[in-house]
Amino acid sequence: MMDNVGGSSSNIAENSGIIREQDRLLPIANVGKIMKQILPPNAKISKESKETMQECVSEFISFVTSEASEKCRKERRKTVNGDDICWALGSLGFDDYAEPLRRYLQRYREQELDRANNPPKRG
Amino acid sequence: MFNAPASPCGSGRGNHESSEHSPRSYFREQDCFLPIANISCIMKKMLPSNRKIAKDAKETLQECVSEFISFVTCEVSDKCQGEKRKTINDDCNRTVTVLKKEEGAFIMLFFHL
Numbered sequence: 001m002m003d004n005v006g007g008s009s010s011n012i013a014e015n016s017g018i019i020r021e022q023d024r025l026l027p028i029a030n031v032g033k034i035m036k037q038i039l040p041p042n043a044k045i046s047k048e049s050k051e052t053m054q055e056c057v058s059e060f061i062s063f064v065t066s067e068a069s070e071k072c073r074k075e076r077r078k079t080v081n082g083d084d085i086c087w088a089l090g091s092l093g094f095d096d097y098a099e100p101l102r103r104y105l106q107r108y109r110e111q112e113l114d115r116a117n118n119p120p121k122r123g
Numbered sequence: 124m125f126n127a128p129a130s131p132c133g134s135g136r137g138n139h140e141s142s143e144h145s146p147r148s149y150f151r152e153q154d155c156f157l158p159i160a161n162i163s164c165i166m167k168k169m170l171p172s173n174r175k176i177a178k179d180a181k182e183t184l185q186e187c188v189s190e191f192i193s194f195v196t197c198e199v200s201d202k203c204q205g206e207k208r209k210t211i212n213d214d215c216n217r218t219v220t221v222l223k224k225e226e227g228a229f230i231m232l233f234f235h236l
Contacts, residue, residue: 079175
């Protein structure tokens with residue numbers, strides 16, 4: 001598996017002691033890019049904010065995944081799928097996310113099916 | 124210079140309308156997503172060793188976290204503009220403070236901002 005872990009520096013945060021490198025798994029450059037897209041052209045983003053967002057997003061992924069995993073456990077399934085993620089978002093109160101993602105997931109599957117039926121030509 | 128379509132502050136997000144090009148391929152070209160391998164790694168930490176993650180689950184969460192970043196950034200930006208500040212700093216830290224204080228932090232997050 002590709003090991004593309006970004007954000008190599010570790011920091012001492014005031015309230016939570018040392019943040020280990022593995023707790024900053026998402027590349028800070030990607031996080032910064034996404035943040036910039038939503039901001040006015042003259043806005044600036046401090047490094048600390050990017051690092052805070054990095055941590056925030058990692059927590060968010062863990063939170064949603066944990067909820068989806070619990071659903072799978074109760075239903076005695078071994079594989080977490082996209083529907084479980086959408087369900088978890090709704091369950092955790094992120095309804096605004098759940099519905100658009102269901103539509104996204106539907107289109108994603110249609111696209112996958114289309115690709116399977118029409119394999120791209122090579123050479 | 125990125126020209127990716129971003130939702131304006133205050134309007135609904137998750138707009139995936141596309142008549143010709145798949146939103147995924149378009150956004151991927153713009154580097155609007157976080158690497159799926161990293162997302163997968165974080166997800167695996169939360170799962171029992173025998174649990175598997177389907178590809179569509181990873182992609183769904185990949186899409187979701189981009190929206191999450193945009194949403195939080197947008198809310199914080201509104202505050203900065205209201206307070207005549209250009210650098211986002213304090214509000215992001217307040218967000219994390221909320222996250223760490225309570226179990227239902229993410230729900231609080233949206234009400235708090």
